[in-house]
Amino acid sequence: MAVRGRPRSFDRDAALAHAMEVFWAKGYEATQLAELMAAMGINPPSFYAAFGSKEKIFLEAVDLYLATVGAGSMKALAETANARAAIEAMLLASVDIALASPTSGGCMVSLALVNCQEQNKPLRIHMQELRRSTTSFIVQRLRRGVEEDDLPKEIDVERLASYFATLMQGLSLQAQDGAERDDLVGTVAMAMGVLEYAENRQP
Amino acid sequence: MAVRGRPRSFDRDAALAHAMEVFWAKGYEATQLAELMAAMGINPPSFYAAFGSKEKIFLEAVDLYLATVGAGSMKALAETANARAAIEAMLLASVDIALASPTSGGCMVSLALVNCQEQNKPLRIHMQELRRSTTSFIVQRLRRGVEEDDLPKEIDVERLASYFATLMQGLSLQAQDGAERDDLVGTVAMAMGVLEYAENRQP
DNA sequence: AGGATTATGTAATCAAGATTACAGAAAGGA
DNA sequence: TCCTTTCTGTAATCTTGATTACATAATCCT
Structure with a gap:
């Protein structure tokens, strides 16, 4: 069965990659969600729907870092x-x-x-x-x-x-x-x- | 000429030493003024009168660190x-x-x-x-x-x-x-x- | 086409944390 | 003793930053 509802308008993987860059550059606490979302090109509701919270996206970003850069x-x-x-x-x-x-x-x-x-x-x-x-x-x-x-x-x-x-x-x-x-x-x-x-x- | 006004009720050096400990343990940004002042045993007005700001007391704490511990x-x-x-x-x-x-x-x-x-x-x-x-x-x-x-x-x-x-x-x-x-x-x-x-x- | 479902943008909300206002207290000097 | 000065405690204020409300838009399924 196909996906219901309005499709997401951004590429989740690409957004996560951008988020990783920001976390990498600034660390966890010094990264502000406003900046993170700007870098990802999305707004708060899209962010929370797709990633849950600052903590959760950080964990995903670390996984991505380990899988690629690290x-x-x-x-x-x-x-x-x-x-x-x-x-x-x-x-x-x-x-x-x-x-x-x-x-x-x-x-x-x-x-x-x-x-x-x-x-x-x-x-x-x-x-x-x-x-x-x-x-x-x-x-x-x-x-x-x-x-x-x-x-x-x-x-x-x-x-x-x-x-x-x-x-x-x-x-x-x-x-x-x-x-x-x-x-x-x-x-x-x-x-x-x-x-x-x-x-x-x-x- | 002697010092005018109500004398300060705490030992500035001792308070600074306590502040240094907190900064040392937690770093600059993760240190909250509330905790810092609690460790120093003083309230906000005393803190600002004696040390100026979070940034200034940090610089003093670093100097103290270098002069003693470091x-x-x-x-x-x-x-x-x-x-x-x-x-x-x-x-x-x-x-x-x-x-x-x-x-x-x-x-x-x-x-x-x-x-x-x-x-x-x-x-x-x-x-x-x-x-x-x-x-x-x-x-x-x-x-x-x-x-x-x-x-x-x-x-x-x-x-x-x-x-x-x-x-x-x-x-x-x-x-x-x-x-x-x-x-x-x-x-x-x-x-x-x-x-x-x-x-x-x-x- | 119409209803269900999920995403989006704008604009709140809510909490935390640094800093200041204000009234009272403790000194020195006249 | 009374005035000036400087400190202290309590309680704001003010900003910043994470998170959510709400109305609207885009898709799928019937």
């Missing part, structure tokens, strides 16, 4: 052959993400919900879980690297993973502060020295 | 003899800071004004400048390290400095996500590997 770094991590190269590819991908949009600096998952009000704690916790899962992906990739003899058995994969996760979050803050690509890539190169060191120290 | 890491950087040890001491001090208050996670300068509204951009830029000056302190310390033969001449001090600055900011985000001291200290240890590597590679 997917690059996890894909690089999983699909690059050597563990060391995989980590480097992940970091460089996250540099690309951090510099991707001219208006936004840094990763949306890292930065969209820092310092929030009490009422938004649940959202904050959701983002925190996403960040944790990133770290655990890194752990898994390093473990695989050890299994595949890319890395010495002695290394502490948990510690290394939280080191790289910390660095990625730092890159986001740097990008938000207007760091140039060269700066970020340079930092990644320095950071990789740690793994190089671990490899060379291999007995 | 001073530790820069002091460690400047006063530790060997350059490598100085960097490590700075990072460990910033771990202490990040874990200092049970309510707050991370450095106030790094996190208090991420993702702000257009109207607060000036404050954000102020914080950005403070962060930049931290990085340039690190640069200077590394230069001194090269001069004092703590570090090889070949190292790129700018790049190293932004690497460590990035890492420190990452530590703040990790702390805000509830990282334990062991995690942060472990990350610092990993991070220092980069300098160890640079030193050992010295021709």
